[in-house]
Amino acid sequence: MRVSHIGWLVAVALSIVPSNARAQTDPRLVDALRTAQEGQGDSARAAVVRLLAGTSPSDTLYPQILYTQAMVAGTAADMRRQLQRVAVEYGTSSWADDALLRLVQMDYATRNYEGAARNLERLRLDFPSTPLLPQASYWAGRTYFDANNPAAACRWLADGMAASRNDVELQNQLGYLYQRCDLRADSGATRAAGDSTRPDTTVGAAGAPSTASTPRSTDSAPGAPPTASAPSAGSPPSSPSDSAPLEPPARTTYRVQIAAVRTRKGAEDAARKVRPLGLTVVTVEDGGLYKVRIGEYRTREAAQTAAASLRTRLGGSPFVVAEP
Template identity: 55%
Template sequence: MASRGYDTLLRSLKKGELAPVYYLHGPEDILKDEAVTAIVELALDPGLRDFNFDQRSAAQLDPEAVFTLCTTLPMMAERRVVVLRDLEGWKRKPKVRAAFLEYLERPAAETVVILVQSSGEESEDKEIARCSWSVACEPLPPDRVLKWLQRRAGALGVELGEDAAHHLIRAVGGDLGALAAELQKFSALPAGDSLTVERVGELVGVRHGETVFDWRDAVLDGDTGRAVTLLGPLLDQSGSSGVKLVTLLGTTFIGVGIARSHYDRRLRGRALDDAVFEIIKRNRVFGLLSWSEEKGRWIRWAERWPGSRIREALRAAQAADKSLKGTTISDEKGILTDLVLTVRPRRATAAAGMSLVGVLLALIFLAAAPLRAQTDPRLVEAVRSAQEGRGDSARAAVRQLLAATQPTDTLYPQIVYTQAMVANSAAEMRRHLQQVAVEYGSSSWGDDALLRLVQMDYATRNFQSAARNLERLRLDYPLTSLLPQAAYWAGRTYFDLGNQGIACRWLADGIARAEDNLELQNQLNFLYQRCDLRADSAPADTAARADSQVDSAAAAGPPKDTAPPARAPDSTKRIAAFRVQVAAVATAGAADDVAEKVDAMNLPSVIVREKGLYKVRAGAFASRAEAQAAVGKIRATLGGSPFVVAEP
């Protein structure tokens, strides 16, 4: 007999119909429990239930016990009910299963047997299903989940408004077991405790506006700043994970792609609505919002997401999923931040759903590692107020403090810098940062301001300007403690410029200097995975073009073969010799391969192990000029971006 749906069972019970054997299977255990309760309530008188109800684990029975349970006569009643759970245990007990199949051929009229198979067992037992009333307990569609939740809340005496119910589903998901557990907690609250949206958010640990669907919507709407900002709270939530977020995003990309395919076939209006809804209904898409809500979102996003962009986004989501499941060198937030930045709109960020200020602040406070914090408590409080959404009061407090401070006061540049951090527009933020970088460049906030400008340029995809400010930071502040953070942004910037050599040099130096900052090291290493320095295969003309990019970006910057700065040498030590660093790779084998190529050029090679990297260096020159003269020959032969290093 073909499996029936859960609704068919309920309609049959409402008519007073009872079958001799029910077989409940499928992934939704809560529905199975509700079905058992409904069958028992119809079959047994409450006063005689204890005498005529048995519940056992099928796996713990032998053939004789099964026969006895199913054929025992009821006591002072028309029928009795036997519930056998964990039916999948009969796979290991074929004799018991065979005995029950024999019983199914002539079931007792006085007994109602309910077989319950656990959700962990996906396959239906075809032989048992053929001789019983088989019920597939599948997940409910989203619209039905809301009705189920409100009915369940009413049965528990919990007053749950529609908005609060919607937020609970968004926060917990459509899993009925999880929703039932939350309702059970709500039922224990004192009388009069109003379950508003905010109160539900407090109880489940997911505030309104901080659900996985809010994050998904921000990504698809192009609200990059909000999407990055939400990652911290989302990943801190119980049961949340990077894989779960990427799965939701990937499913949505596929749905938007389907809607876009219909859109490209010139379907509009009602025809487009019907086509997309039919696909959702036919495929019974679960784990999302209600089908009607998802349909509306997919169609709205399809208008702004062409097929090529959707394909790129799917590839990025697949790469993120692979990294989350396979890498051990980056945390979830780093991978997801990279994904959000990769799929963000190509148009000017300020035209997206969130202002450039929001995007930049999200990147500043959540990506890579934080920069220097304010030292004055009044400025610390102003920044905190801005982060909590009280920007106007934060700006007023900073303006008041600025008016009361002389420009020659050492606190003045910190106040101007804080003005940038609480600015209301991108132009205002940039103006204050440039003021610090130019007028107060010698202060302790000059390097911070330059790195913020790099982040602003990157957020607007102005990679050439970002490169100029990175080179200026490297030249003007060679001993800055911010170099590892700068290396993170340099890696992203130069990769987007197509200049792998310079990106990898920055990243290698950043990794070496990150020292005890494990989170930053993880994110630098994650980017460094894109460095393919084993073969150093970039041709000479490619390297020359790459270096010309840096020259144009850095304006009056350093020579094109200069590396990010090493630590200042100790002047008390003997005069250094010079070598040319050819590559910095992650494994000894890769380093040996590069060293062999250096040896083939009749140059001595050495491999230096520093901060987890194998650095291959060529030659042994008495002066920097001699080493510099060899750089061109090495680049022409091996490719890549060799540079001079001093060694004691």
């Protein structure tokens, strides 16, 4: 059981280190981390415990030692306990936002999406200028999508993409998740277009009162049936051709998106791989990304069939987008 704990901790504490996380400044803590990474966890933990015992809780180094103790912990419970101490007892220290992000990652790894969301929102509220915002946005996107809250996921991802323009790798990771936001927008636009073609049957709609709710003025005696008014002389009855022509509904085009990359060169490389297939390739610049899309299909079903074929031939995760 202890081996599984340590393996899980290594996955969380070492494999998903945020690229902008603060590095330990004390060489003794750096050595402890290196010792743990070399598989000597007991020695690393003993060194950190000795350093903690010789440091005053009011020393600015103290929260950094607690954070390092979490990174070399032997169990998930110990790791969480030390991170919570940093986040709560030393919430104004420079290590509190790192600790909160670690707690988010731990909660996500155990599918505790409510806990992850709570720590994410605290991170945003208490540390609005943290350099960890782009990394937090990545985990927020995954957390909120899995928790079936796409609106929150897309809001976080958009903020993260805006704050990470100089980090191409992170931009790609955020952009990949943000594709699901594009799908939501495309789906909403398609539904709105469908709703706009339906007749307005609302009684008493503003600007167009319903004849069912507005009594007709008549000169006949009360109780007498209403009489149809004759057209005035010299005014021929209106014909359908006299009314304004109806605009035809806009035709939606469906394409298959195969990539969303940070640079134009990356988009050209992706397009070059599919051109031998004889398909139409377009590149759309949107949200700081170059999105490479394939084909031009009149129905979503046809595009979905093409996406399945491209997935088999090219790999990856191509998906359908709607374009007006």
